[in-house]
Amino acid sequence: MGWLTRSRQVDGGAEDKRPMDSEKKIRIPEGLWIKCSLCRQIVYRKEVEKAGKVCPKCNYHFPITVEERICQLSDPGSFEEFSQNVESVDPLEFTDSVRYTDRLKAAQKKTGLSDAIRIGECSIVGKPAVLGVFSFGFMGGSMGSVVGEKVVRAAERALEKRVPLVLVTSSGGARMQEGIFSLMQMARTSAAISRLHQASIPFFSVLTDPTFGGVTASFAMLGDIILAEPRSLIGFAGPRVIEQTIKQQLPEGFQRAEFLLSHGFLDMVVERGRLKETLSQLMCIFSSSGPSCKSLPVGGEGRE
Incomplete structure (x- = not known):
């Protein structure tokens, strides 16, 4: 069997069921971060809202x-x-x-x-x-x-x-x-x-x-x-x-x-x-x- 088609073997021949690194994905909720229109930095939305819709990095007023x-x-x-x-x-x-x-x-x-x-x-x-x-x-x-x-x-x-x-x-x-x-x-x-x-x-x-x-x-x-x-x-x-x-x-x-x-x-x-x-x-x-x-x-x- 070619190496491209072989299953990964661990612990005495058992097939490794763990997902490959390329299949691992981190899901981030949408809208959690926003981009400041002035400094162009990515800022945490809740931090901006807590400050009255003001950027904590550059003081831009949204x-x-x-x-x-x-x-x-x-x-x-x-x-x-x-x-x-x-x-x-x-x-x-x-x-x-x-x-x-x-x-x-x-x-x-x-x-x-x-x-x-x-x-x-x-x-x-x-x-x-x-x-x-x-x-x-x-x-x-x-x-x-x-x-x-x-x-x-x-x-x-x-x-x-x-x-x-x-x-x-x-x-x-x-x-x-x-x-x-x-x-x-x-x-x-x-x-x-x-x-x-x-x-x-x-x-x-x-x-x-x-x-x-x-x-x-x-x-x-x-x-x-x-x-x-x-x-x-x-x-x-x-x-x-x-x-x-x-x-x-x-x-x-x-x-x-x-x-x-x-x-x-x-x-x-x-x-x-x-x-x-x-x-x-x-x-x-x-x-x-x-x-x-x-x-x-x-x-x-x-x-x-």
Whole structure:
């Protein structure tokens, strides 16, 4: 019998039933490890989730869902959503390769949201507030009529209750499928924020990666305090569009949160794990809660 066909013999001729080395496989459960988009390292998923979806190796802030953001910022069980059933229509009967109504249905099915923002009343470390959170997963977090309407309603509720307004943005800008109806929301939301300013109601704007276009050019940059997560990309037009337009190389880190902070466009860059505490401290500072509350130091990296 040729050596290629002979069975392995052990212990006096008994056939070895053990699997060959090439047949040995180690099964690793799917989704146990994830790859960081910044440092490209493979990291343990549970470790990332424990850190609030932040890479333990390079501090990269992974995108998170609206629900995760609400859980991170509001006290447990305190968030009470309102205006959740407001949905967009198709005023222009817009069609490119896909009808706008079909895009809306697909986004609603994907995210479970009626549109690209959720608003509600909540408490943040025991302090009442109105909170609005954008979903980039819903058509790029674009601002159409419904998003603009909800931002206005959130501002009006904050004015009515005389509590701070907190908006967490993640958006590609105005929603082109609604044309001028979308662009109108820039003026409407800015006017609503102006009414808060006139009534001395604080508005805290939290910018996350990415925040662009008509959202940046309207209410997002009108906060009494403007905060951002580390390395968030923030601007009006994207860096590639700017480079192609001006035919020049942009500075390193251009439009990142740290770059904007150093040039006076932001007040603070705050890591996700300290954001809730920082908002609570800011709410104390802007309130008349007494000397002990006002003396609290504000966390995060601020301007000198």
